[in-house]
Amino acid sequence: MEVAERLGLGTVPGRGLPPAFEDLFRKEYARVVAIAHRVVADADEAEDVAQDVFVSFYRKHPAEAHYAAPWLYAAAAHTALNVLRSRERRGKRDAVEAVRRDTQMPDPAQAAETAETRSEVRAALGRLPDRSAALLALRYSGLTYEEIAAALGLRQSSIGTLLRRAEDAFRKEVTK
Amino acid sequence: MSDIEEMLSVSEPKTDTERALARLRARVDAERIAPVSRGLSAPRRVAVNIWVRGLAAAATVALVATLLTVSGLAETILTIFEPKQLVAVPITSTDLNSAASFGAYGTLTWTEQPKPYDVPDIRTAARESGMTVLTPSNLPQGVGAPRYGVMPKTTATFTFSAAKTTQAAAAQKRTPPPMPANIDGSKLFITGGPAVVAFYTDATATTGATGATGASGASPFSGMPKLIVAQGKPPVVQSDGVTVDQLQSYLLAQPGISPQLAAQIRAIKDPSSTLPVPIPVDMATSKKVTVQGVEGIFVGDSTGLGSAVIWQKDGIVYGVAGTLTEQQVLAVANSLH
Numbered sequence: 001m002e003v004a005e006r007l008g009l010g011t012v013p014g015r016g017l018p019p020a021f022e023d024l025f026r027k028e029y030a031r032v033v034a035i036a037h038r039v040v041a042d043a044d045e046a047e048d049v050a051q052d053v054f055v056s057f058y059r060k061h062p063a064e065a066h067y068a069a070p071w072l073y074a075a076a077a078h079t080a081l082n083v084l085r086s087r088e089r090r091g092k093r094d095a096v097e098a099v100r101r102d103t104q105m106p107d108p109a110q111a112a113e114t115a116e117t118r119s120e121v122r123a124a125l126g127r128l129p130d131r132s133a134a135l136l137a138l139r140y141s142g143l144t145y146e147e148i149a150a151a152l153g154l155r156q157s158s159i160g161t162l163l164r165r166a167e168d169a170f171r172k173e174v175t176k
Numbered sequence: 177m178s179d180i181e182e183m184l185s186v187s188e189p190k191t192d193t194e195r196a197l198a199r200l201r202a203r204v205d206a207e208r209i210a211p212v213s214r215g216l217s218a219p220r221r222v223a224v225n226i227w228v229r230g231l232a233a234a235a236t237v238a239l240v241a242t243l244l245t246v247s248g249l250a251e252t253i254l255t256i257f258e259p260k261q262l263v264a265v266p267i268t269s270t271d272l273n274s275a276a277s278f279g280a281y282g283t284l285t286w287t288e289q290p291k292p293y294d295v296p297d298i299r300t301a302a303r304e305s306g307m308t309v310l311t312p313s314n315l316p317q318g319v320g321a322p323r324y325g326v327m328p329k330t331t332a333t334f335t336f337s338a339a340k341t342t343q344a345a346a347a348q349k350r351t352p353p354p355m356p357a358n359i360d361g362s363k364l365f366i367t368g369g370p371a372v373v374a375f376y377t378d379a380t381a382t383t384g385a386t387g388a389t390g391a392s393g394a395s396p397f398s399g400m401p402k403l404i405v406a407q408g409k410p411p412v413v414q415s416d417g418v419t420v421d422q423l424q425s426y427l428l429a430q431p432g433i434s435p436q437l438a439a440q441i442r443a444i445k446d447p448s449s450t451l452p453v454p455i456p457v458d459m460a461t462s463k464k465v466t467v468q469g470v471e472g473i474f475v476g477d478s479t480g481l482g483s484a485v486i487w488q489k490d491g492i493v494y495g496v497a498g499t500l501t502e503q504q505v506l507a508v509a510n511s512l513h
Contacts, residue, residue: 016201017197017200017201017204017211018211021211022197025193025196025197025200026193026197029191029193029196029197030189030191030193033189033191033196034189037186037189038184038186041186043187043189043190046189047189047191047196050196051196051199051200051203054200055200055203055204055209058204058209058211059209059210059211118186121183121184125184129321130320130321131321131323136180136184137184140180140181140184153323154294154323155293155294158293158294158296161296162296165296167180170180170183171179171180174183
C-alpha cells in the first residue's frame with residue numbers, strides 16, 4: 001500500500017480506479033449517457049459529457065456516497081445543457097451538423113430535415129430556465145418522479161406541477 | 177407518445193461501458209486526476225457539520241434567549257415581544273452543550289407546525305408568504321439560479337411546568353432553583369414567520385443541484401448552497417402574565433447558563449423590541465455593519481467557509497449567507513430590492 005493510502009489520503013493517481021468507483025461507473029454509465037443524449041441529441045457528445053460527469057464526481061465525491069446516482073443524473077442534465085448552449089452560441093450550422101451526425105436515416109433529404117427540426121427543438125430546450133430544462137431531460141430519459149426529486153433536490157409532490165409548467169414553457173419556446 | 181416525447185426523441189444510444197471505462201482510466205492516468213481525498217476533505221466536512229450543528233443548536237438557544245426577553249409592562253396580562261432591532265449574543269459551545277433544552281421547562285405545543293415547502297417561482301413565494309420578496313441585483317460570479325422555499329406562519333404555545341423541570345433536572349442529576357409559583361402553569365404564545373428562503377446553487381459545480389438543502393429538506397447532497405437569501409416576519413411572543421424580570425431571574429439562574437451568557441442577556445437594554453442573535457463564538461465572529469441603511473450584524477465563520485449578514489427593516493428580518501467573502505455577502509445584501 002502506498003504511503004498516501006496508509007495515511008488515508010486516498011488512492012494515488014495513476015494506479016487505476018477504485019473498485020467501488022468502477023462498479024458505480026458500470027451501473028450508471030448507460031443512464032448518464034442516455035440523459036445527456038436526450039439533451040444534446042448527439043451520441044458522441046453525450047459520451048463526452050458522461051466522461052466529464054464521472055471525472056467530476058471522482059474528484060469530489062466518494063464512490064460509496066448514497067447520493068451518487070442522483071448526483072450523476074443531475075450533473076448529466078446540467079452539463080449537457082451547458083454543451084447545448086455553447087453549441088447554439090457557435091451558430092445554427094454547427095448545431096444542425098452535430099444533430100445530423102446522430103440522425104441515421106437512409107434518405108439524406110429526410111435526415112437533413114429531421115436534423116434541422118431536432119436542432120431547433122434543442123435550441124428551445126437550451127433557452128428554458130435550467131431547472132425546467134433539467135426536469136424535461138430527466139423525465140423524458142425515463143426517470144421516475146422520485147428519482148427526479150432526489151436528483152434536483154425537490155419535493156416529489158411538486159414534480160408533477162413543475163413538470164407541467166416546464167412542458168408548457170417548452171411548447172411555447174418551440175413555437176416561437 | 178406525447179408531443180414532447182416526440183420532440184425530444186433521439187436514436188437509441190449504443191454504449192460500450194467497458195470501452196468507456198477504459199477511456200476514463202486512461203484519462204485519469206494521463207491527467208493524473210486524484211480521487212476525492214478522504215483525509216484532506218474530512219476537515220472541511222467536519223467544519224461544515226459543526227457549522228450546521230452549531231446553527232441548529234443556536235436556533236434552540238435563540239428561542240430560549242428570545243423568550244428570556246419577553247417583556248412588557250409589569251402587571252399587564254398580555255405581554256408582547258415584537259423585535260425592532262437585533263443584537264448579537266455570543267454563546268460558547270459550553271453554553272450550547274450544558275443549557276437544558278427548552279423542553280425541560282415545560283411543554284411546547286405547535287398549533288401550526290413549521291412546515292417549509294418548495295415553490296416553483298418568486299411570484300408564488302410572494303403570494304403564499306404575503307410579503308414582497310426582495311431579490312439581489314448583484315450576484316457574485318459562480319452563483320447560479322435561485323430556488324424558493326416558503327415557511328408558512330407558525331404558532332406554538334409553551335406551558336411552563338414545575339413538575340417537568342424537577343423531573344428533567346433529576347435525570348441530569350442537577351438541582352435547579354425552584355420554579356416560582358406564578359411561572360408554573362403560565363403560558364407563552366409564540367408566532368413566527370411567514371418566511372421565504374431563496375437557495376442559489378453553485379454555478380461552478382457541474383450540477384446545479386449540489387447544495388439543495390433547507391426548505392426542501394430532502395436533498396441527498398452533502399454540500400451547501402452557494403448563497404441563501406432569507407426574509408421573514410420576526411417572532412412575536414405573548415405571555416399570559418409572567419413578566420420578563422420574573423422569567424429572566426428564573427431562567428438565568430439555571431445551572432446550564434454561564435454567568436457570561438446571563439450578563440449578555442441582562443445587558444440588553446430594550447428587551448421587548450430586541451431580537452438576540454446567538455453567535456457561536458467558537459466558530460464565528462460578529463460585528464456591526466450598515467446594510468440597506470440600517471444597522472445589521474455580520475457573522476463570519478471562523479473556519480473561513482462562509483459569512484452571513486442579518487438585519488431588520490420595516491418589520492422584516494433579512495438574512496444573506498453563503499460560502500462567500502464578507503465583501504460579496506454585503507454587496508448582495510445591499511443590492512436587494
